[in-house]
Amino acid sequence: MKNLTIKSILFVITLSCSLNQAHASDDNLYQALGGEPVINTITKELLDRILNNEKIAFLFEDTVRDELHEKIVSQICMETGGPCVYEGLDMIETHSGMDIKYSEFDVFVSDFIDAMEAAEVPYRLQNKVLAIFASMREDITYE
Amino acid sequence: MRNFTWLFIFLMFASTLQAGSRQLGTGAVMQVEGSSGSGIVPWATIAGYGESDETDFTGAYTFLGTDDYEFEAHGVAVGWHNRLEFSLARQSFDLDTLGPAIGLPGATLRQDVFGLKVRLAGNLVYTKMPQIAFGVQYKKNKNFLIPGLVGARDDSGVDYYISASKLFLAKPFGFNGFATVTLRSTEANEIGLLGFGGDLGSRHINVETSLGLFLNSSWAVGFDFREKNSNLSFATESHWRDVFLAWIPNRHVSVVAAYADIGDVATLTDQKGFYLSINGSF
Numbered sequence: 001m002k003n004l005t006i007k008s009i010l011f012v013i014t015l016s017c018s019l020n021q022a023h024a025s026d027d028n029l030y031q032a033l034g035g036e037p038v039i040n041t042i043t044k045e046l047l048d049r050i051l052n053n054e055k056i057a058f059l060f061e062d063t064v065r066d067e068l069h070e071k072i073v074s075q076i077c078m079e080t081g082g083p084c085v086y087e088g089l090d091m092i093e094t095h096s097g098m099d100i101k102y103s104e105f106d107v108f109v110s111d112f113i114d115a116m117e118a119a120e121v122p123y124r125l126q127n128k129v130l131a132i133f134a135s136m137r138e139d140i141t142y143e
Numbered sequence: 144m145r146n147f148t149w150l151f152i153f154l155m156f157a158s159t160l161q162a163g164s165r166q167l168g169t170g171a172v173m174q175v176e177g178s179s180g181s182g183i184v185p186w187a188t189i190a191g192y193g194e195s196d197e198t199d200f201t202g203a204y205t206f207l208g209t210d211d212y213e214f215e216a217h218g219v220a221v222g223w224h225n226r227l228e229f230s231l232a233r234q235s236f237d238l239d240t241l242g243p244a245i246g247l248p249g250a251t252l253r254q255d256v257f258g259l260k261v262r263l264a265g266n267l268v269y270t271k272m273p274q275i276a277f278g279v280q281y282k283k284n285k286n287f288l289i290p291g292l293v294g295a296r297d298d299s300g301v302d303y304y305i306s307a308s309k310l311f312l313a314k315p316f317g318f319n320g321f322a323t324v325t326l327r328s329t330e331a332n333e334i335g336l337l338g339f340g341g342d343l344g345s346r347h348i349n350v351e352t353s354l355g356l357f358l359n360s361s362w363a364v365g366f367d368f369r370e371k372n373s374n375l376s377f378a379t380e381s382h383w384r385d386v387f388l389a390w391i392p393n394r395h396v397s398v399v400a401a402y403a404d405i406g407d408v409a410t411l412t413d414q415k416g417f418y419l420s421i422n423g424s425f
Contacts, residue, residue: 055164102225103194106164113166113360123359124317131312137269143195 029128030082036073038119039082043072045115055107059098079132091139099142109133162394162424163192163199165225167360169267169310172389172399172422173203176256176280176334177218177232180306182385182401182418183369184351186323187276187308189262190230191222191424192394198223203422207403209414211240220258228278230258236336238289241409245289252336253285265307267321273309280304282335293377293409295338296345302329304351318356321365325351332374333408341374355387363389367401381406385418397422 033039047069051057060068077084088094109130116126163170171188174180179190179201191199199222207214213236220230234254242250260278267274280302284290287298306325314320330345332338339345349372355365369383387401401418408414 101194101196103164103196106166106194109166110164124313127313127317127319131314134269134312135271137266 028081029125030077030080032125033080033121033129035082036077038121039073039076039080041119042076042115042121043069045118046072046112049111049115050108053107053111056104056111059100059104076129080129091136095140095142100140102137102141102143105137105141163197163222163225164194165192166268167394168357168363168389168391168397170199170201170222170394170424171308172397172420173201173205173218173220173230173232175205175207175214175216175232175234176258176282176302177216177220177230178258178260178278178280179220179222179228179230180323180325181353181355181365181389182367182387182399182403182420183383184323184325184353184367185258185260185278185280185304185306185327186325186353187262187265187274187306188267189222189225189228189260189276190220193222193225195224195226197225199424201422201424203420205418205420207405207416207418209403209405209408209416211238211411212408212414213237213239226262228258228260230256230260232256232258234336236333238409240411247289250289251286252289254335255283255285256335257281257283267308268310268312273307275305275307278304278306282331282339284335284338287338290332290336290338293337294341294375295332296340297330298338300330300335300339302327302331302335304328315356318358320356321354321363323351323353325353327351330374333371333380337375337409339374342376343374344372345374347372361391363391365389378410379407381408387418395424397424 071088074084075086078086170191171179171186178185179188180186190201193199201220203218205216216232216234218232222228236252238250242248258280260276262276265272265274282300284298304325304327308323311320327349330339349370351369353367357363365387367385371380373379383405385401385403387399389399391397399420403418404415
């Protein structure tokens with residue numbers, strides 16, 4: 001029994017160490033991107049695209065651009081390990097009732113890639129950012 | 144030359160239309176039997192770029208020239224809702240050396256392949272699990288004289304395959320890697336160009352694999368391997384392999400150049416050569 005407890009404690013320590021490590025490498029991603037100025041540029045480029053893309057613009061009809069800008073910046077900042085706290089609703093709540101299709105999600109991702117390209121984010125960093133957001137597809141879409 | 148003219152017209156036409164919304168490269172390219180995949184291996188991908196409410200059409204022309212043979216394939220495919228794929232490929236295999244040697248100058252082996260593929264689960268890019276698909280290729284040999292003479296039993300056959308494909312975002316080293324493993328049940332001799340079954344047996348289960356890496360958003364490099372078996376005692380078959388370079392400038396066009404090694408084919412040894420495939424999608 002005692003042995004098991006020790007093992008459990010070791011397991012939890014190992015797990016939290018590995019989580020910390022993961023966080024440390026995310027921290028580098030925020031820095032590698034160029035911090036808040038670059039994330040601001042990416043977000044501006046993204047909004048220029050999605051708000052004018054006839055395939056998905058209607059999804060943002062009820063949002064105010066400045067508020068959306070702020071939310072996206074803080075989310076990218078937090079997810080890449082920057083010193084921000086995203087305070088909006090989570091991805092499921094934010095998109096519930098919007099019936100977002102897979103194709104619309106993909107159109108958004110394409111615009112996001114183009115936005116990172118416009119912000120001169122190197123290809124390999126783009127992929128690292130996409131890897132973080134790709135897993136959110138099921139939370140955002142309704143299929 | 145006529146092929147290229149038609150292809151050019153097709154590509155001009157294709158680029159005026161809309162393509163589906165899936166990410167660049169996720170439609171893969173048309174493999175030699177008409178299915179979505181890489182040069183010689185079918186992947187779990189559905190042809191074109193259509194998502195669950197979109198349908199895309201793809202056409203491709205493929206050429207492989209070795210020392211003693213010339214292979215050509217024309218194919219069309221439709222990818223429906225990123226769920227189903229129908230394809231048709233017409234293959235021809237010119238026996239440049241063998242034909243004259245057996246008193247049949249100009250001899251060509253021909254085959255049509257009808258393909259059906261269904262995506263069963265997963266998404267190539269977005270899910271942790273790989274994309275998994277089941278496919279069927281019905282093959283009809285159109286010129287059975289030579290296959291019959293060398294001992295093939297049937298002029299038609301069905302290949303069944305199950306395939307798992309995955310794109311690894313930012314892996315390795317920040318690049319996007321991709322991998323496919325396909326298990327195929329087949330009785331084809333030289334993919335069916337030499338008929339089906341023979342004196343040494345008939346159905347086998349073979350492993351095929353494809354590995355590669357996107358160097359940037361429009362260039363990819365990779366490697367294919369396809370296990371083969373010998374049903375005909377007159378000549379052993381070799382496993383096939385190739386290394387490829389793919390250029391995917393947009394959702395309408397992709398070009399694959401490869402160096403393929405198809406080994407010993409119908410008694411002629413060490414067949415290697417350049418492979419070129421041009422795809423259009425809309």
